[in-house]
Amino acid sequence: MDVQIKALQCVRCGEKYPPHPRATTCLHCREDIDRPGILDLLGEDPSDSPALKEIILHPDRSKGIWAYEDLLPVEPDFPRMTLGEGHTPLLEAPGLASFLGMDSLWLKNETMHPTGSFKDRVAAMVVAKAREAGARTLILVSSGNMANSVAAYGAVAGLETVAIVSPKVSRERLNTIAVYGGKVVRVNGTSSDRLSLCFRAAEQFGWYNANSPHNPYGPHGAKTIPYEVFAQSGGESFDWVISPVGFGCNFVGNWKGFEDLLRLGMIPRIPRLAAVQAEGSPSVVRAFEMGREEGIPGPQDTIAGGISQVVTPNSILALRAIRASEGTAVAVADEEMLAALPLLARKAGLYAEPAAAAALAGLKKLVGQRKVRRSERVLLMISGSGLKDPSSSLPAKDLSFPLIDPSLSELERTIRAG
Ligand SMILES: Cc1ncc(COP(=O)(O)O)c(C=O)c1O
Ligand SMILES: [Zn+2]
Numbered sequence: 001m002d003v004q005i006k007a008l009q010c011v012r013c014g015e016k017y018p019p020h021p022r023a024t025t026c027l028h029c030r031e032d033i034d035r036p037g038i039l040d041l042l043g044e045d046p047s048d049s050p051a052l053k054e055i056i057l058h059p060d061r062s063k064g065i066w067a068y069e070d071l072l073p074v075e076p077d078f079p080r081m082t083l084g085e086g087h088t089p090l091l092e093a094p095g096l097a098s099f100l101g102m103d104s105l106w107l108k109n110e111t112m113h114p115t116g117s118f119k120d121r122v123a124a125m126v127v128a129k130a131r132e133a134g135a136r137t138l139i140l141v142s143s144g145n146m147a148n149s150v151a152a153y154g155a156v157a158g159l160e161t162v163a164i165v166s167p168k169v170s171r172e173r174l175n176t177i178a179v180y181g182g183k184v185v186r187v188n189g190t191s192s193d194r195l196s197l198c199f200r201a202a203e204q205f206g207w208y209n210a211n212s213p214h215n216p217y218g219p220h221g222a223k224t225i226p227y228e229v230f231a232q233s234g235g236e237s238f239d240w241v242i243s244p245v246g247f248g249c250n251f252v253g254n255w256k257g258f259e260d261l262l263r264l265g266m267i268p269r270i271p272r273l274a275a276v277q278a279e280g281s282p283s284v285v286r287a288f289e290m291g292r293e294e295g296i297p298g299p300q301d302t303i304a305g306g307i308s309q310v311v312t313p314n315s316i317l318a319l320r321a322i323r324a325s326e327g328t329a330v331a332v333a334d335e336e337m338l339a340a341l342p343l344l345a346r347k348a349g350l351y352a353e354p355a356a357a358a359a360l361a362g363l364k365k366l367v368g369q370r371k372v373r374r375s376e377r378v379l380l381m382i383s384g385s386g387l388k389d390p391s392s393s394l395p396a397k398d399l400s401f402p403l404i405d406p407s408l409s410e411l412e413r414t415i416r417a418g
Pocket of ligand 1: 146245307
């Protein structure tokens with residue numbers, strides 16, 4: 001499948017480049033950092049390979065995402081490292097389904113990753129390519145999760161990580177990056193300013209650009225999710241897959257994974273892909289509604305850091321994925337994410353961060369709009385854990401914990417009072 005990468009192709013101007021582990025964005029489409037020419041991988045025409053199907057059906061879980069190595073764009077002779085990423089549970093959530101009046105509902109629990117988010121799949125891939133490139137230092141812009149992942153994988157691979165973050169990222173999140181040994185630099189300005197600085201530093205200092213999806217290999221880490229979903233669901237297909245969209249790496253990765261399954265003849269069609277964004281950062285949703293091919297730059301006005309960008313860098317492919325799959329895009333308010341978060345915890349036992357709870361908020365909205373029917377089979381991408389940054393999960397004013405003396409009657413009175 002992708003093993004034989006023939007070329008990298010700019011999604012904006014179509015220019016082709018030879019595959020290279022240091023490739024980032026198209027050289028002709030770089031002037032506007034908000035509208036980069038993301039390079040897409042053109043692979044060999046797939047054959048109907050029984051060996052590849054077997055890998056998808058019976059992956060060797062001990063290898064993390066490298067269980068799927070034969071389907072991933074990596075050179076065969078480099079050492080791989082895994083921290084046990086991937087192979088996350090596919091959970092049926094009957095309590096949540098019945099709360100929403102749906103016949104069924106499924107959750108891909110990406111909070112189970114070593115550093116708590118799906119980004120570990122992406123980091124495993126990007127760090128593998130950095131090693132192919134002989135890099136010593138990785139640099140990226142992150143809202144926290146990708147930097148955590150890259151710092152963890154980079155550290156074990158013996159690489160230094162420089163994480164450029166917004167001053168809005170909470171201290172809890174920064175602490176974990178630092179514990180992995182990552183060097184955190186808080187940079188003022190917009191997400192575009194930080195990306196621009198990251199690209200300039202990578203060029204000037206020869207550091208490896210580990211941004212997803214400016215690194216064309218990033219989405220290929222995320223494309224392992226549909227492979228797993230296929231095997232875990234016994235091949236039963238989904239009508240909808242609903243995911244939060246920030247940089248667009250996860251969403252486009254999912255599309256690629258389902259495309260692989262389609263090309264291998266394992267699924268009859270790609271599920272309808274629904275992109276969820278924050279109302280305060282809706283670049284793909286606006287473009288979808290206006291019939292545009294590229295995300296529309298806008299504000300970054302949301303509490304959900306993972307989906308807060310001036311514009312989704314991988315918007316061209318994300319919009320193609322939505323349209324090709326007859327999917328949709330929906331924006332949710334911060335309050336809707338904050339309402340979905342405890343709902344997910346209480347009805348399904350998953351503690352997500354706001355950007356991940358956005359998938360459930362999006363489903364609620366789409367069901368309300370009758371775009372998703374209650375009888376349809378829906379998969380929600382629960383992309384990251386709330387445990388890394390618990391302060392983001394509930395407004396502080398909602399948290400008050402009574403303090404009592406060790407008296408049974410006081411305990412009873414307190415509990416009964418609610
Ligand atoms: C928890 C979580 N969900 C979703 C996203 C969005 O993923 P992507 O940037 O690949 O669109 C992110 C990105 O940081 C994230 O951290
Ligand atoms: Zn281009």
